[in-house]
Amino acid sequence: MPGYDKRPPGYDKYAFEPFAVTVDLAVFTIRDGALRVLLVERGQSPYAGQRALPGGFVLPDESAETAAARELAEETGLSDVTGLHLEQLRTYSDPDRDPRMRVVSVAFAALVPDPPEVRGGGDAARADWLPYGTGAYGPLAFDHDRILADAHDRIGSGIENTCLATAFCPPEFTLGELRGVYEAVWGAGLDPANFRRKVLATPGFVKPVHGAARLTGGRGKPAALYKAGPATALHPPLLRPTAEGRPS
Amino acid sequence: MPGYDKRPPGYDKYAFEPFAVTVDLAVFTIRDGALRVLLVERGQSPYAGQRALPGGFVLPDESAETAAARELAEETGLSDVTGLHLEQLRTYSDPDRDPRMRVVSVAFAALVPDPPEVRGGGDAARADWLPYGTGAYGPLAFDHDRILADAHDRIGSGIENTCLATAFCPPEFTLGELRGVYEAVWGAGLDPANFRRKVLATPGFVKPVHGAARLTGGRGKPAALYKAGPATALHPPLLRPTAEGRPS
């Protein structure tokens, strides 16, 4: 920080009202073909009784990424968070975003494959996987409505250009399930035939699991199983059907 | 912040070593057809004598965006920063990124049209527009090499999907100049004919300025002038020539 040297005269590190640094998590999953987000219910004022994104303080020896992974493990009860997709979204720093004190929050978006039992080991308040964007929850606390909308935007464009859709799936999945991820996030139907071609034509997106087939639960031909491939970027992108794209 | 309520026992807001919150700016421009970045030279330890990104503290009543705009104005000497492209990149929060104390930095990428005289009104140390990625500067201080690389990545993919390339141009520009922006940022040549068609086919990207023509300085037919249009997103994207895209 060059500006570091431009401190106000007489500056010392306890002179200012301190900034608290927190992380907020927008954790998504797919259940019953619908996109859901993990929300907690606030017990205290302000915004008591309203829903909010899970999150917490960044501890003195943690990076924001480490803190986010820790909170994710605590809130979801997942013991092994490695391999899950956890991505920094942006930082929200409006001076008035928390009425109590100055809080700068680094927001993250996370994708988990299957809703494991919620509130595994944490001290979290009541947390639930609620359907995204259906009015199943009222306005969120603080600026969390905005954060959640930004996170959904990011996920939506993320699965367009990267292989991150597999992060919603269990270790082995069918192409129908993968297609379900896109349809749930985008809220639009895709042509199964073209989707299949597109995915298989992208090297490293998915790898076939030989000799295995899964009954999708209902009728229909059993589908072949795939697992996530080594690729991370998607070229060319898998474009949304009718909608227009999003700015950076 | 729900985790806000999960404070350690006995927490009060002065109990922790405070976090300092700063902004770092990667300010790009095009000069002589080459991409340049604004760098200051550090006077004090640590990293004395090395180059660094301009930046500074977020003041108690500022958001990170406000602080970034203020710093940009101070460092570039531009009095009117409105209209310039200033975009939050991400936040760097490694506990050891600054040896002196705990500093969390929100990084921004900025695009300015023409290199105005540098160090206009600020108290900045020596600052120069140096060619990006040519070894014109050694390793940067702190983690600024990484920040700068991330910023270049963001700009490179940003001009692919958005109209932000016009932010590098003066109010009125020729299509050749706009093409020069893409070639400088991507480091690759583009077909003038196809570039022209692509830009003009995108509604709202540029608007013609009637009755005006600019001599490009050298020989050749005078080019028509255009100004930035109202569009912000680019659909379909203007893809890089040979390279592959970038992950989110």
Next chain:
DNA sequence: CCAAAAGTGTTTTGCATACACCCATGA
């Protein structure tokens, strides 16, 4: 006249869409 850049036209080719069709399973 020549070089260089603007601007127009044309051909080719790849790719996405749309849709028809067969396969395998549960009810």
Next chain:
DNA sequence: TCATGGGTGTATGCAAAACACTTTTGG
């Protein structure tokens, strides 16, 4: 046997790439 979802094949249309060609300036 019928409905349902997996999987394959194929025609059509659009848009990007490649390149030839004209125009208008400075040297």
